[in-house]
Amino acid sequence: MHELSLHILDLVQNSLEAGAQTIWLGIVEDAEADKLTIRITDDGKGMDEATVSRATDPFVTGRTTRKVGLGLPLIQMTATQCGGHLSIASKPGQGTTVEAVYQLSHWDRPPLGNVADTIKTIIVANPGITFYYLHRVGHKAFFVSTQELKEILGDIPFSHPEVLAWLDNYLKENTANLYGGVQP
Numbered sequence: 385m386h387e388l389s390l391h392i393l394d395l396v397q398n399s400l401e402a403g404a405q406t407i408w409l410g411i412v413e414d415a416e417a418d419k420l421t422i423r424i425t426d427d428g429k430g431m432d433e434a435t436v437s438r439a440t441d442p443f444v445t446g447r448t449t450r451k452v453g454l455g456l457p458l459i460q461m462t463a464t465q466c467g468g469h470l471s472i473a474s475k476p477g478q479g480t481t482v483e484a485v486y487q488l489s490h491w492d493r494p495p496l497g498n499v500a501d502t503i504k505t506i507i508v509a510n511p512g513i514t515f516y517y518l519h520r521v522g523h524k525a526f527f528v529s530t531q532e533l534k535e536i537l538g539d540i541p542f543s544h545p546e547v548l549a550w551l552d553n554y555l556k557e558n559t560a561n562l563y564g565g566v567q568p
């Protein structure tokens with residue numbers, strides 16, 4: 385069983401490998417439309433059309449050995465099997481948007497998993513990038529950016545033990561609130 389959070393980490397890793405300085409992550413759970421959308425936009429090096437069309441080919445990779453998970457091809461397969469799709473929009477020199485859509489209620493849809501921990505990992509592991517995170521569940525939304533966190537923290541790094549504990553709690557609480565205060 386794989387969780388969508390692992391796909392999110394994969395997508396963020398792709399953006400980082402593309403040299404992104406800024407990454408926007410959006411997760412939208414829309415029960416009315418019965419859709420779950422994960423969208424990542426970066427300002428990395430982008431891809432030309434040929435690379436975009438090859439990107440979901442399981443035999444195409446930027447590395448010589450595939451890591452477990454198969455990156456975009458696996459995300460596309462899972463999304464398609466769950467009544468959704470994967471789409472990529474990219475411009476060389478400008479950046480990339482990858483969108484994975486799933487039927488929210490689909491029996492086979494993997495759970496999101498621990499999004500709060502995933503976001504924390506992304507933020508703490510990449511203090512140099514600007515990261516925006518918007519998570520919407522129905523009419524509730526949670527937004528956080530490393531920009532606002534840095535304004536609050538000043539010179540204190542994300543990896544400071546007390547900051548870590550605070551961030552952990554902040555992300556967990558706000559994510560849980562999206563689901564009516566109950567952890568999904």
Ligand SMILES: Nc1ncnc2c1ncn2[C@@H]1O[C@H](COP(=O)(O)OP(=O)(O)O)[C@@H](O)[C@H]1O
Pocket residue numbers: 394398399402426428429430431435439444445446447450451454455456457479480
């Ligand atoms: N955000 C991105 N920006 C630029 N290129 C990307 C991005 N995401 C994926 N790619 C391109 O698509 C290829 C396939 O990605 P992926 O399936 O995750 O495999 P891998 O990362 O293991 O190469 C990458 O090697 C890269 O060339």
Ligand SMILES: [Mg+2]
Pocket residue numbers: 394397398455456
């Ligand atoms: Mg990858």
